[in-house]
Amino acid sequence: MNIALIDYGAGNLSSVANALRHLGLDPAIVSSPDGLEKATHLVLPGVGSFGDCMAQLTERKLVAPIRRWLDEGRPYLGICLGYQILFESSEESPGVEGLGAIDGCVRRFMVPDGVKVPHMGWNSAVPAMPDAGNWSGLGREPYFYFVHSYFPVPADASVVAARTEYGGEEFAAAVERPKLLACQFHPEKSQEAGLRLIRNFFSPYA
DSSP: OOEEEEOOSSSOHHHHHHHHHHTTOOOEEEOSGGGGTTOSEEEEOOOSOHHHHHHHHHHTTOHHHHHHHHHTTOOEEEETHHHHTTSSEETTSTTOOOOOSSSEEEEEOOOOTTOOSSEEEEEEOEESSTTSGGGTTSOSSOEEEEEESEEEEESSGGGEEEEEEETTEEEEEEEEETTEEEESSBGGGSHHHHHHHHHHHHGGGO
16 A cells, blocks of 8 residues: 655645554655655645645646546545545635536535634534444544534535534535545544544555
8 A cells, every 4th residue: 555645735744644654554745746656545635725725736736646546536535625625616715626526615604603613623423324434433423623614515415424513504524435535524633533534444455
């Protein structure tokens, strides 16, 4: 297994890399298309804005290779912005195209007065298929760590792997397709539940 951890200049690379290493995995930090040539798995974390992320990936000539990777159905783990940019667009960055791997858009929380945005801290996620696949051993309502003001809205609800509620707004906390898992929360900051989710994703390839 050769894991490519994408570096676009603004990701939370160290915490993700440390989580992978804690699980006995050895990621290679990649910032150019050449780094994907020997990769078998791609991990794209992220902090910052949708538009900045796409701009940095474009500058590094990584957009086309990542789109090709997703089109080919190769193993992909997306975290936070690495989840959001899978979609077509975001209200955060009007006019900026995402990767378009999943139909839908990213929207800003519209919450009642007194409810803080960003959504920050621990919250539960309700898996669509608890105790199966990537969610094995996590129970029916595991807790994860969130930091975000925007959330994806998939056009096809069948890809939604887990849902979370914040400020009266229910949203897709994670999506799945064969060999793809992407989540709005930060599993690398979510202690045992997050490590278990990452371990489950990679275990079929070990």
